[in-house]
Amino acid sequence: MELGLSLGDATPSKPSNGFITTTTTVNTTATTTVGVDKSLGFCMALGMNPLDATSHQHKENPHAQDDHDDDDDDDVDGEEHVCSQRISMNPPVQLDLLPSAPVLRHTSFPWSSDNGSSEGGSSGNAAAGRGLDAKRTPAEEASSSFRLEFTSYGRIGGDSHKRGFGIGNDAVVVERASSRASDEDEHNGMSRKKLRLSKEQSAYLEESFKEHNTLNPKQKLALAEQLNLRPRQVEVWFQNRRARTKLKQTEVDFEYLKRCCETLTDENRRLHKELQDLRALKTSTNPFYMQLPATTLTMCPSCERVATTSVAIPPPSTTLTKPLVEQNSVKGSTSLNLSPKPRSLIFGSSNSHHQPAAPS
DNA sequence: CTTCAAAGCTAAGTTACGTCA
DNA sequence: TGTGACGTAACTTAGCTTTGA
Incomplete structure (x- = not known):
């Protein structure tokens, strides 16, 4: 079954504030085309195509990660959209794939303004870091006493395969097995040495x-x-x-x-x-059917919000407007167009604006 | 000002290795 | 002990941007 979701203008809108028109292939049988606008609720938490999120971000401002994150949150929060009228849908989850708690409290990156002591002291945070990699072997646990001495690389341990066990904590400066391929290995280029980074x-x-x-x-050099x-x-x-995050x-x-x-x-x-029921009512001999309320979608003229309201069915002399659902239904597929006009799905983010238009 | 090649960066996809059940 | 699944480090490729001639 193919489900075509046409929420608003199918014409790609110009990206604004990080939101772009997104076409997401859900799977081979269900394709969802979503015109994602600034305030359209049927948007992903990223506010952008995940496939473009990373590049969009770093290319626009490679060092504004935090700002982007904040903006995304703001965009998602407080949105009222057509889905919320009837569809109760939890907002998409913005994954936080980062460690929940800082493992290294001493964290002080070379480029940070808070460039305090770089003394590692991983031993004090070993418990916090333990949760990071439950698969670590005892040997790795032992080797995790590797201290972030932050010396120039290459100075610690000439033997890349040396492990220092049984040494006092203060003296343990262990280089994990092949934690850093020696320059010889690097230049020999025999076979790529797979290493596992230490917990720290x-x-x-x-x-x-x-x-x-x-x-x-x-930053790269400093981190290295x-x-x-x-x-x-x-x-x-x-x-x-980045690839894992995106995945x-x-x-x-x-x-x-x-x-x-x-x-x-x-x-x-x-x-x-509901449409079938309404038609049945229309064709019935009930003389009072006109007064029965019917649910339809109307748009607030002032704020252009779509709202589900109950209106009286027009008298028989008036041509019954073909429901949008029917208009847009495609054989073999279900299509829901909640917008009489493409622009009708451009909502404001403020709820207070959604007031019935005052009669002029 | 335009063109073009080189350098550098990234995403995407793939390969290969280490670990574990 | 062998094996397949899985995670991930490392690699390859292509596309894009920047820079300087």
Whole structure:
């Protein structure tokens, strides 16, 4: 079954404030085309196509992560839209894929204004960081005592495979097995050495990702030096991290859109049934059918909000307006166009404006 | 001012490795 | 011990932007 959702103007609208017209293929059998406007509620929490979110963000302002996040929240909150008239749908979840709690309280990134002591002291936060990677082996746990000494990489441990066990906490400066390929390995280029970043390294990268999901060369170098990694490793980690974030968000968006489709399908079905009932009333011999209220969609002329209201059916002399549901229904598909005019789905974000127009 | 090549960056897709059940 | 699933580091490719000649 194909469900065509046409919420407003099918013409791609000009992106505004980060919102863009989004065409999301839900799956092979259900395609949802959603004109996402600034205040259209049937939007994703991202406020933009997840496939474009990252690039949109960093290309527009690579270092304004926090600002964008705030804006997105503002855009989502307080929206009243056509879906909310009848469709109770939890807003899409904005994934927070970052660690819930800072693992490294000492976090002080080289580029941060708060450039305090960079003394790592991971031992004090080991418990907090433990939750990050439950799969770690005991050996890794032991090696996680790797301290973020933040020395220049390459200085710690000439032997990349050396593990320091049984050393006092203060003295333990362990380089994880192949935590950083030696320069020899790097230049030999025999086979790529797969390494697993230590818990502290991952946590620190996560924290830095939280501040900036992209890195400029300076940040990259600073992070690499702090974590005793190669800049290339930091770069790759950020690339993969962005990819993971996007993947997760896409999954969330997919689930949300799927639920929207299901809800709208039910709504469409209900409206069809209502339409049939109304037609049955019209053709009936009941002389009072005109006075029965019917649910229809009207638009507030002042704020252009669509509202579900009950109106009297016009007298028989008036041609019964063909319901929108019927107009837009396509054979083999269900289509719900809640907008008599494309622009009718442009709502204001303020609820207070939604007042019946004063009679002139 | 325009054109073009080089450099640098990213997303997207893929490969390969480490870990675990 | 072998194996498949899974997570992820590392790689490849293509597209875009910037920069300087």
